[in-house]
Amino acid sequence: MQSMRRSLQVVVPLVVVAAHALLLPVLAISLDQMFRRSEVNLFTSFVEDFSRRRALWLAHESLDASDRGLQEFLDSTMTEGAIVFAELIHDGRSIRATQVRSDVQWPASGPDAAYGYGVDHAFFVSKELTLRGRPATLRLGFDETVTDNQIRHARHLLLQSMVVYLLLTCLLAIWLSRKLSRPLVELRDKARHIASGDFARQLATTSTILEVTEMSAHLESMRREFVAVNDRLQRQLQAGIALEGRLRVKHRLEAVGTLAGGLAHEINNVLVPITLYTETALDDVAADHPARSNLERAQRACQRARNIIEKVLAFGRQVDVAPLRPIDLATAVEEGLRLFDALRPASVQLRTYIDEGCPLAIADPTMIVQVVINLCSNALHAMPPLGGLIEVGLRPARADEVQRAGLGRGEFVCLSVRDSGSGMDAATRERIFDPFFTTRPVGQGSGLGLSVIDGIVAALGGAIIVDTEVAQGATFTLLFPAAKPAAPVT
Amino acid sequence: MAQILVIDDEPDVRESMHEVLSRSGHAVRTAPNALDGIGMCRALQPDLLITDIIMPESHGFEAITQIRNDFPHVRIIAISGGGNFWPADYQPESVTTTAYLAAASRFGADAVLAKPFDRATLLALVDKLVSLPQGGRPN
Numbered sequence: 001m002q003s004m005r006r007s008l009q010v011v012v013p014l015v016v017v018a019a020h021a022l023l024l025p026v027l028a029i030s031l032d033q034m035f036r037r038s039e040v041n042l043f044t045s046f047v048e049d050f051s052r053r054r055a056l057w058l059a060h061e062s063l064d065a066s067d068r069g070l071q072e073f074l075d076s077t078m079t080e081g082a083i084v085f086a087e088l089i090h091d092g093r094s095i096r097a098t099q100v101r102s103d104v105q106w107p108a109s110g111p112d113a114a115y116g117y118g119v120d121h122a123f124f125v126s127k128e129l130t131l132r133g134r135p136a137t138l139r140l141g142f143d144e145t146v147t148d149n150q151i152r153h154a155r156h157l158l159l160q161s162m163v164v165y166l167l168l169t170c171l172l173a174i175w176l177s178r179k180l181s182r183p184l185v186e187l188r189d190k191a192r193h194i195a196s197g198d199f200a201r202q203l204a205t206t207s208t209i210l211e212v213t214e215m216s217a218h219l220e221s222m223r224r225e226f227v228a229v230n231d232r233l234q235r236q237l238q239a240g241i242a243l244e245g246r247l248r249v250k251h252r253l254e255a256v257g258t259l260a261g262g263l264a265h266e267i268n269n270v271l272v273p274i275t276l277y278t279e280t281a282l283d284d285v286a287a288d289h290p291a292r293s294n295l296e297r298a299q300r301a302c303q304r305a306r307n308i309i310e311k312v313l314a315f316g317r318q319v320d321v322a323p324l325r326p327i328d329l330a331t332a333v334e335e336g337l338r339l340f341d342a343l344r345p346a347s348v349q350l351r352t353y354i355d356e357g358c359p360l361a362i363a364d365p366t367m368i369v370q371v372v373i374n375l376c377s378n379a380l381h382a383m384p385p386l387g388g389l390i391e392v393g394l395r396p397a398r399a400d401e402v403q404r405a406g407l408g409r410g411e412f413v414c415l416s417v418r419d420s421g422s423g424m425d426a427a428t429r430e431r432i433f434d435p436f437f438t439t440r441p442v443g444q445g446s447g448l449g450l451s452v453i454d455g456i457v458a459a460l461g462g463a464i465i466v467d468t469e470v471a472q473g474a475t476f477t478l479l480f481p482a483a484k485p486a487a488p489v490t
Numbered sequence: 491m492a493q494i495l496v497i498d499d500e501p502d503v504r505e506s507m508h509e510v511l512s513r514s515g516h517a518v519r520t521a522p523n524a525l526d527g528i529g530m531c532r533a534l535q536p537d538l539l540i541t542d543i544i545m546p547e548s549h550g551f552e553a554i555t556q557i558r559n560d561f562p563h564v565r566i567i568a569i570s571g572g573g574n575f576w577p578a579d580y581q582p583e584s585v586t587t588t589a590y591l592a593a594a595s596r597f598g599a600d601a602v603l604a605k606p607f608d609r610a611t612l613l614a615l616v617d618k619l620v621s622l623p624q625g626g627r628p629n
Binding site: 266 | 500502503505506507509510513544571604605606607608609612
């Protein structure tokens with residue numbers, strides 16, 4: 001009920017009907033009165049004029065004033081229009097027209113004071129005159145029914161017109177209310193869609209009403225602004241989430257790095273006596289002594305332990321690097337690819353795109369070799385059984401890549417490894433740089449590869465961008481700071 | 491034959507070095523910390539001091555600094571297994587074995603050696619330093 005009262009489609013017709021219900025009776029009564037008065041005036045004027053003219057004629061000298069002449073005069077009067085009674089009072093005698101209606105009698109109280117007086121529907125008038133030198137009275141009665149009928153007919157016409165007018169007005173009000181409410185209802189429905197999250201729905205509507213069109217245009221521009229702001233906020237939110245994810249990974253790596261640093265110190269200290277005592281013991285046993293092979297195994301195990309510690313330190317960014325110097329990355333990348341080629345099955349294609357114009361980068365060649373082998377090996381692992389394509393590129397980095405990687409100003413060299421493999425979902429993507437995280441079956445990978453690469457790239461002052469989606473392959477883009485060109489010798 | 495003092499807080503490390511160096515004919519003494527080591531160094535004035543860097547109470551930089559000041563002729567080898575002043579003031583980006591050993595060189599160590607090392611590396615370095623003329627520094 002509440003919503004019905006508020007609906008424009010109901011309110012407008014109701015108001016129109018209510019207004020007419022009040023105004024139309026007043027108008028109808030006024031018009032009726034006016035018409036009636038006008039008709040009565042016409043009637044009484046006619047009556048007055050006719051009576052006067054008949055009286056004048058009666059008083060005229062040329063009239064036959066005999067009883068017979070007077071009777072004929074009265075009878076001829078009766079043939080005129082609406083006369084229903086004619087009588088002449090003269091010398092105390094009454095002469096009446098012969099056609100007088102029997103139900104019409106001269107009223108005892110004298111002629112009518114007003115139209116519609118009495119029940120005989122007759123209007124009586126008397127005129128005093130002088131006939132043959134003596135006073136006489138002419139009494140005439142006029143039929144009111146013709147005028148009554150005209151008044152009634154006019155009243156019917158008026159009522160019919162009013163009804164037709166009222167119906168047309170109601171229809172117009174309904175049409176107008178629909179015309180007004182349609183664009184508003186349309187806008188309301190669209191606004192509901194927007195409120196429920198469907199921001200793409202346009203708020204524009206068509207209407208011949210200028211105000212509605214303008215309001216619709218303003219609302220649509222508001223929606224566009226809102227969508228733009230919303231998009232901007234969404235992008236900022238996504239960027240914030242991505243940044244938070246990277247920070248989380250960074251903090252985790254730092255925590256593991258802290259642990260690794262302390263652990264390496266302890267184990268290195270343990271390895272010193274094991275190594276030295278093993279070597280000393282080897283001196284003490286004869287070449288053919290059965291313990292000798294065991295001691296040599298222990299010695300090799302020490303070497304393996306040293307290698308493991310180096311790897312652990314590498315992902316903890318404590319890698320003890322050889323002195324960094326400007327190197328041509330292309331040479332190191334080609335060396336890495338040559339080594340990787342030995343691992344590559346024939347079903348996997350390898351394409352390389354090396355830009356010879358790349359600037360030198362500050363790095364250690366053995367690290368770059370390790371990075372290339374590791375990334376290509378991961379790409380191989382992601383390949384479907386039928387094989388696929390690995391593309392390795394080396395070129396100067398673009399400004400947008402440098403900005404995306406969050407690196408400062410300067411020139412960078414870009415090493416990219418793209419594979420057509422299975423790709424990664426977001427959860428895997430977030431964890432790939434975690435130490436010991438691996439998607440390979442147990443025993444097929446240490447899970448240190450990407451964390452070591454991340455450590456190496458960070459130690460070199462570079463950064464890694466990973467682009468991947470499930471079933472869309474993966475691209476690892478590594479940026480290394482370029483060496484500043486040497487000043488020309490003067 | 492040279493007189494060598496080994497300072498390391500790890501008993502196994504100093505014992506094993508003691509054995510290896512003794513077997514190569516050197517006279518070896520050991521100390522478990524930098525303070526004891528400095529005292530023994532003053533008393534013995536060895537040809538060569540081999541000191542760890544990260545040790546509890548006082549670290550190897552103190553020993554290197556004092557001995558280099560007081561006894562310029564004593565050769566010094568700094569050894570380190572990385573890690574840090576565990577764990578409160580760990581700085582992952584800057585403090586590495588390389589950084590420690592580089593610092594030791596700046597404080598006056600003649601040579602540095604990253605743990606773990608094998609016997610051949612240790613003996614080769616010791617022989618190289620011992621055979622240098624007095625006051626000479628290795629390249």
